[in-house]
Amino acid sequence: MSVTAVASAIALTALPASAQQAPASPDSEAAANTSDTDATGGEIVVTASKRVATTVQDTPISVQALSGADLKERGAIDFADFYRSVPGISVQDEGPGDKRYVIRGINSTGAGTVGLYLDEVVITGENAQDGSGQAPDIKLFDIDRVEVLRGPQGTTFGASSMAGTIRYITAKPKLDEWTGYVQSALRSTRGADLGLQTDGAINIPVVSGVFALRASGFYADLPGYIDNRVQDGANAEKSKAARLQARLQITPDLTLDGMAMYQKVHQDAKNFFNRVDFAGQPLTGARYQQADVARAPYDDESEIYNATLTYVQPFGTITATGSRIVRDTDFNRDASLAAQAYFALPFATTGRSLLNQVKHRKVDSGELRFASDFGGPFQILAGAFFQNENRFYRSSWPTVNAQGVVDSASRLLLDRTVATEIKEKALFGEVSYAFIPSLTLTVGARLFDFDLEQRAVAIVAAGGGKGAGAGPLLTTSDNGLIGRFNLAWKVNEQVNAYVQVAQGYRAGGTNDQTAAQLANVTIPDGYGSDSLWNYEVGLKTALLDRRLYLNGALYYIDWSDIQVTDQATAGTVSFPYTGNGGKASVKGAELTLDARPIHGVQLNAGLNYSLAELREDNPVPSTGRSGDRVPYVPKWTGSAGASYSTVIGNSGLQGTIGADASYQGSMATKFNSSIANYRRLGAYWLVGLRAGVSEGPWSVNLNVTNLFDDNTPINYNEIVPGVYPDGYYINRPRTFSLSGLVRF
Numbered sequence: 001m002s003v004t005a006v007a008s009a010i011a012l013t014a015l016p017a018s019a020q021q022a023p024a025s026p027d028s029e030a031a032a033n034t035s036d037t038d039a040t041g042g043e044i045v046v047t048a049s050k051r052v053a054t055t056v057q058d059t060p061i062s063v064q065a066l067s068g069a070d071l072k073e074r075g076a077i078d079f080a081d082f083y084r085s086v087p088g089i090s091v092q093d094e095g096p097g098d099k100r101y102v103i104r105g106i107n108s109t110g111a112g113t114v115g116l117y118l119d120e121v122v123i124t125g126e127n128a129q130d131g132s133g134q135a136p137d138i139k140l141f142d143i144d145r146v147e148v149l150r151g152p153q154g155t156t157f158g159a160s161s162m163a164g165t166i167r168y169i170t171a172k173p174k175l176d177e178w179t180g181y182v183q184s185a186l187r188s189t190r191g192a193d194l195g196l197q198t199d200g201a202i203n204i205p206v207v208s209g210v211f212a213l214r215a216s217g218f219y220a221d222l223p224g225y226i227d228n229r230v231q232d233g234a235n236a237e238k239s240k241a242a243r244l245q246a247r248l249q250i251t252p253d254l255t256l257d258g259m260a261m262y263q264k265v266h267q268d269a270k271n272f273f274n275r276v277d278f279a280g281q282p283l284t285g286a287r288y289q290q291a292d293v294a295r296a297p298y299d300d301e302s303e304i305y306n307a308t309l310t311y312v313q314p315f316g317t318i319t320a321t322g323s324r325i326v327r328d329t330d331f332n333r334d335a336s337l338a339a340q341a342y343f344a345l346p347f348a349t350t351g352r353s354l355l356n357q358v359k360h361r362k363v364d365s366g367e368l369r370f371a372s373d374f375g376g377p378f379q380i381l382a383g384a385f386f387q388n389e390n391r392f393y394r395s396s397w398p399t400v401n402a403q404g405v406v407d408s409a410s411r412l413l414l415d416r417t418v419a420t421e422i423k424e425k426a427l428f429g430e431v432s433y434a435f436i437p438s439l440t441l442t443v444g445a446r447l448f449d450f451d452l453e454q455r456a457v458a459i460v461a462a463g464g465g466k467g468a469g470a471g472p473l474l475t476t477s478d479n480g481l482i483g484r485f486n487l488a489w490k491v492n493e494q495v496n497a498y499v500q501v502a503q504g505y506r507a508g509g510t511n512d513q514t515a516a517q518l519a520n521v522t523i524p525d526g527y528g529s530d531s532l533w534n535y536e537v538g539l540k541t542a543l544l545d546r547r548l549y550l551n552g553a554l555y556y557i558d559w560s561d562i563q564v565t566d567q568a569t570a571g572t573v574s575f576p577y578t579g580n581g582g583k584a585s586v587k588g589a590e591l592t593l594d595a596r597p598i599h600g601v602q603l604n605a606g607l608n609y610s611l612a613e614l615r616e617d618n619p620v621p622s623t624g625r626s627g628d629r630v631p632y633v634p635k636w637t638g639s640a641g642a643s644y645s646t647v648i649g650n651s652g653l654q655g656t657i658g659a660d661a662s663y664q665g666s667m668a669t670k671f672n673s674s675i676a677n678y679r680r681l682g683a684y685w686l687v688g689l690r691a692g693v694s695e696g697p698w699s700v701n702l703n704v705t706n707l708f709d710d711n712t713p714i715n716y717n718e719i720v721p722g723v724y725p726d727g728y729y730i731n732r733p734r735t736f737s738l739s740g741l742v743r744f
Contacts, residue, residue, distance in 0.1 A: 043546075046147050048167075050156050051371040051381040051430070057540050060440075060488035060498035062150040062553045064592060064606075068143040068171065073656075073690065075185065075703040075737045077197060077220060078137045084662035084686065085639045086148045087590045087608035092632045093715050094729060095271035096137050096237055097300035097329065100125070103150055104555065105586040105612030105633040106163035106532065109578050110563035111506055115153060115161030118168045119259065121306050121323040122365050122387065124160045136302045136327060139241045139263060141199035142216035144171045150590070151534045151555065152504030155428055155444040155484040158385060162504025162532055171201065172257065173212035173247040178744075179203040185739035189732060190709055191225035191287050192233055197737075214245040218263075225733055226273045228290040230404055234269035254311050261304040268297050272717050272727035278337055278347055280725070291725055292334035293347060294354040295404040299330040316372040323365050331357045335397055337723050339413060343463050353399045353413060354406075360392040377434035381444075389422040396460075415460035415467065418512060422452045430484070438491070444484035450507045450529075451477045456514040468517060474510040476526040496540040505531040506563070511577045521568040521575040528580050532559040549594040557586035557612075567620045582616030584630060605640040614671065624671035634665035634683070648693070658690045669716055677718060679726070684712035686731060697743040702736070709734040 043055050044065040056065055064086050076082045079099065083089045092100035092107070100107070101114040112125035116135045125135035140146075146168055153161040180202035187195040201216035218241040224233035241263035248256040273288035283289040308321040335355040336347035345351030369383030397414035401407045430444035454474045458467030482503040489497045510526040538553035566579035588610040595603040612630035629635075643658030663685050670678040687708055692701035710731065717727030 044145055046145070047169075048147055048149050049381070049430075050369065050383075051379070051432075057496065057542055057549065057551075058490075060442075060486055060496065060538070060540075061500065062536070062538055062551075062555075062590065064148045064150070066146045066148075068140075068145055071140050071143060071146070072183065072741065073658075073692070073701060074660075074688075075690070075701065075705070075739060076140050077218075078139055080137075080732075081140070081705075082146065084637070084664065085604075085606065085641070085660070087592060087606035087637055087639070088150050088588070088610065089148070090632055090634055090637065090664065090667065091714075094717075095235075095298070096239070096265045096267065097298070098134050098270075098331075099137065100134060100632075101166065102632055103148075103164035104534075104557060104588055105610040105630055106504075106557065106559065107612075107630055107632050108530075108563050108584075109565050110509065110527075110530070112160050113163040113506060115157045115165035117157070117165065118261070118304060119170055119306060120308055120321040120367070121259075121304055121325060122158075122363065123302075123304070123325055136263065136300060137265065138168050139199075139218045139220075139239060140168075141218035141241065142171045142201040142214075142243065144169045150553075151500070151536055152484070152502040152532065154482050154504040155430065155446045155502070156381075158387075158426060158428075158446065159424065159448065159450070159505060159507050162506050162530075170243065170245065170259070171214065171216075173214040173245050174203050174205065175209050175212045175247060175249055176205055177203065178205065181741060181743045183739055183741040185737045187222060187735055187737045189223070189225055189735040191733055192236075193223040195222040196220070197222070197739075210249050212247050214247075215243070216245075217242045224267075224269070226269065226271065226288040226290060227286040228269055228292050228295075230295060231268055232286070234290065235267055235271045237265065237267050239263070239265045253313060254309070257306075257308045257310070259304070259306045261302075263302045263304075265300040266297070268295070270296065270298060272729050274725045274727055276725045278725070290727075293336050293352050293404060294332075294334045294400045296332040296334050296354055297330070298332065300327070301329075302327045315374060316370055318368075318370050320368045321366065323363075325361075325363050327359075327361045329357075329359045331359075333357075333719075335413075338720060339397075339399075341720075341723050343413065350399070352402075352404070353397060354404075356394075356396045356398060356406075358394045361389070362391075363387060363389045379432040380429065382429040383427070385424075385426045385428065387422075387424045389420075389424075391418075391420040391422075393418040393420070411464065412460045413464055414462050416456060416458050416514060418454060418456045420452065420454045422450070424448065424450045424507070438489060440488045442484070442486040442488070444486075445481060446483075447479075447481050448505075449477075449479040451475070452507070452510060454510045454512075456512045458514040458517070468514065471512070471514040471517075472525075474513065474525050476508050476510055476528075478508055478529045480505065480529075482531070494542050498536075498538050500534070500536045500538070502534045502536070503531060504534065505529055508563075508580075509578065516568065516575060516577070523568045523575065523577040524579065527563060527578050528561060530559065530561040530563050530580065532557050547596045550592075552591040553589070555586070555588050555590075557588075559584040559586070562614075564618050565623055566618070567623065579619060581618045581624070582614070584612065584614050586610055586612040586630075600645045602643045602645075603641070605638070607636075607638040609636055611635060618671075622674055624675075628671040629668065631670055632667055632681075634667045636663065636665040638663045643690075652695055654694045656690075656692045656694075659688065660690075661685060661687045676722075677716070679713075679716045681714060681716075682712050684710050684714075684731075686710060699741045701739050701741070703739070704734065704736050706731055706734045 090102045106113045149165040153165040182200035184198040197220040199218040220239045222237045224236035226235040228234045243261040246258045274291040277291040303326040306323040311318040333355045339345045339351035340347040365387040398410045426448040428446040432442040434440045456471045484502040486500045508528040516523045536555040540551045561580045564581040590608045593605045612633040618624035639662040641660035645656040648655045666683045690703045713728045715729040
């Protein structure tokens, strides 16, 4: 075993605007459900600009929306169930709560590159110790719509929205009517037992026209299809969530909204499988098996709170919002082979162990903004934002007993903690001027300031024994100004065109010195921010009396100071850390189509091409050379769907049948094949079918996903090369779901 591999294992343990419309208001978000267009969102109302509520077609940026009704019809319960229908999105996927979102080819080590919001709450993935930037998987219950904003949104949505932003917009309380729904589904996945999913909501006008409550909940028990030595279906997912929302109409002009949400996801094992065991022998028996000898459960628990005050006047809207998210994750990974390789402890006995990573994250954020409605050619958006974040991370390496669990006889082979505090504040604004009613120029900017402090403590040294104690206090800070320029031309009622130049950025971070000390190497204290410029031209059309929506965009992205994995060496030891590289670029095109050629028929399609490449060698060229493609970015992604609805005879029943298909091109997990753990991920198709009947408030739907049971790997385990057998992640096997929905 090479010393380089030993250092890698030690590192593993250390890682853990436009046309003038009505201002955005509390009711503008609820307006989306009145739309006649659900498949690709041609007529869905969105609030992507934070200033106005407009339809997708009238919003002069690349935005796609999926309505809550459409998501229910598809049987979607989380991000994995809908993202393939949005061109330009790919995912570095390791299961629930462990995803890294990629839009328009922007992906690298460091914090997430895609901003994620639940209403006004920032839930973007953190810059974790393992560089993963994972965000929670919000369950899709009582959702009004999902907005996907492609391209940099940094001026309005801040850091880590450098590639785009995904917004989950919940259904809001209604002040004057009792409404609600209950939906339940039976789910059958090949190789798994029968599962159950149910969700529902009730809207209560406590004081009609003045005060209303909306309560909703979600539960899913999805049996697993991967076995391990101690459990069949070990990757079963059990999820539960609840949300309570309130709306108080203080005056006709002043509205207070509140929201509290809880969500928990549990798995007894992650979603990967192996083909050989730890001794290198083929695994036989079940279709998918894990080689782990230690139990490695995963828990992800989130609490989300928000209060938003909206004041609407003829001259504009003032919005004040404050939020908190508290997220706790407990991640485990079998570390038995590493203990055998590095400490000469046999994996089947004294070396049987696991890596335990516990993360606590609390984020408080607030924003105050004004969106004008001056009634003339000049409009403004102005706001101030703050975010305070505290994180605590513990990485320990306990031995486990013969049943694969920690007990009183367990001992620690490593124990470390890292505490991080981040403070960010920003001022942002946009100015729009309509030179003529059909031609509007928008100029936006964001002035930001970012400070981070971090301290690590080595409690137990690698292999056991007392650790070195507290490391140095590491600090990093950054400030700057980013901009956005958008020229929108409403050619006529059917055609809108725009040209946009927008900047995005991502904050830097620190490199843990206590981890480097374990490997006896010297690394920089931290790394700087990276940024990009996106140059884009887009066209949106509503043709054939609005029976055909055809939208497209061409874009070029210039990415500088890209955050990459560097290597520090001391003799034969090579240790990975995060640094700044040179440049990368993305050349891309996207196209979406939504058509209703005849009554009852709906067709949709989407296509994206992204060529994301390094334009300069990384500081350590072996980790990436000019011309290498960016990891986890396929050149081509696409989707297509069709549905037909009609009245069945004279019964009054409405029947619907539909089919959809999605394609993801090949990609790789690293820049080039000379990098350890490089794996090529092949192209694949997924096909789904659905059928349903409805009458009045009730409906019954049958869905089939992954019809042909494709098991092409979509990711590989990031395990120490040469020590662990490959672990494969795949899409969920063929699944049938039968659901019933009742509205009241």
